[in-house]
């Protein structure tokens with residue numbers, strides 16, 4: 001840093017542009033810094049693309065030269081062909097869009113139910129000591145069950161339709177959201193609650209205007225993770241038994257030993273998950289304008 | 300004056316259960332009376348129980364023993380007549396400055412338009428009219444403190460509890476705010492209990508200065524400040540009587556501070 005300052009102040013007079021004193025030097029320095037930042041960003045993106053290309057290229061080459069068995073491991077070109085075929089000719093269960101729509105619908109419904117339930121119960125138990133003491137042990141027991149094994153049970157209860165997938169998504173989403181909302185409601189700054197009460201807030205107003213806003217940060221961290229869980233719930237449910245959906249496509253491809261089909265369905269799933277994640281981040285930025293900026297940049 | 304006192308603590312004692320299960324006495328057998336319209340400053344060594352005393356008066360905490368009365372009525376829960384400026388930052392970070400100041404009237408059921416008008420009026424008085432759309436994290440510490448003051452004053456409290464409200468401010472702003480506080484107080488006729496570590500501030504502002512003992516807090520000595528009002532902080536500081544009072548209170552307080560220090564050192568060793 002000091003070196004940079006010195007060179008600029010020394011070279012500036014030598015350049016001898018009339019009227020160009022300090023301000024141009026400062027501009028060029030900020031410009032240089034911006035350029036450096038841009039270059040760094042480009043470098044990172046470039047390297048990322050290179051890693052992907054290298055990985056896919058190596059995979060393709062290994063498959064073509066029979067280093068790995070393409071029947072088991074497939075290869076990028078075949079996966080792409082498969083995706084393209086689904087896009088243009090549809091899948092065995094109907095159009096690709098319909099499958100994605102089904103899975104998203106199940107995941108989203110399950111997510112909304114799980115989130116609403118988790119937040120309501122979390123805040124209620126966080127605020128009302130009696131409820132927490134009564135229900136605490138039961139929730140701990142339920143949480144200890146590996147919930148993904150409930151998917152077959154839901155299939156028996158609710159049948160092949162969307163309801164069983166929604167149920168699997170709900171149980172996966174509920175617990176992380178519940179625990180975060182509970183913790184958020186518990187750890188509200190005592191000073192804020194005391195201040196609100198002195199200013200005239202009753203219990204209901206404290207809950208809605210202090211506890212819930214204060215807990216939103218906690219809740220939102222769980223929303224990110226839990227949408228991923230909702231997708232898992234829906235996919236696993238479909239995989240076990242369904243009439244439509246991406247999970248069914250994985251199962252169907254596996255049943256016909258179509259490795260490319262399994263990978264292709266996984267790729268589509270990843271893209272869908274990334275897009276919804278982006279939407280959530282966007283919503284979060286809008287909602288948390290009151291937070292210092294650095295907390296948001298940290299993610 | 301035969302008026303009922305604004306605040307009356309008789310034999311008030313407060314014990315807390317510490318995490319290890321032991322009982323910690325924060326306030327012991329405290330007697331204190333504050334008349335209506337009186338300004339009382341409370342000084343005492345750190346950790347002696349000043350903040351705890353204020354929470355007893357506010358109704359946020361109940362005394363373990365003894366009695367607390369506000370306008371003759373025993374305190375059971377939070378009294379709407381009480382305003383409390385906390386020692387720690389307690390403005391709502393998710394509300395804008397204006398919305399923070401509106402919070403009190405809104406909680407009390409005042410219509411939004413009227414609440415906004417009153418809040419704007421108070422923001423003007425604390426010099427933050429231009430900042431009403433900001434969020435607290437975009438303000439300086441001193442500005443946040445002024446938001447807290449406006450937030451409290453907008454409710455027109457008859458009893459005003461202030462816990463080191465100016466300790467986060469620089470010396471100049473502090474003097475300005477003190478003068479402003481005196482002006483505001485003169486207009487409202489409310490009773491004030493003002494906790495501070497700054498003796499200058501205590502003497503300049505108060506009718507009486509209460510010195511507390513090292514914890515558990517009881518009243519050690521009460522000094523009547525017989526300086527004429529209206530006062531301004533800079534002017535009153537130069538009066539001989541001020542200097543004399545300062546010396547007396549300093550001696551009384553210094554002893555307690557020393558006891559607290561020695562205890563702390565003893566525990567650390």
Ligand SMILES: Nc1ncnc2c1ncn2[C@@H]1O[C@H](COP(=O)(O)OP(=O)(O)OP(=O)(O)O)[C@@H](O)[C@H]1O
Pocket residue numbers: 315316317323324325343344345346347348349350351352386514
């Ligand atoms: N909720 C609590 N639980 C347990 N102990 C407490 C609690 N609140 C305060 N105390 C203890 O009571 C004592 C008095 O605390 P208090 O906050 O009233 O001191 P203070 O006089 O306001 O000090 P300072 O001038 O540093 O603000 C301290 O020893 C503190 O540890």
Ligand SMILES: [Mg+2]
Pocket residue numbers: 349350351386462
């Ligand atoms: Mg204190």
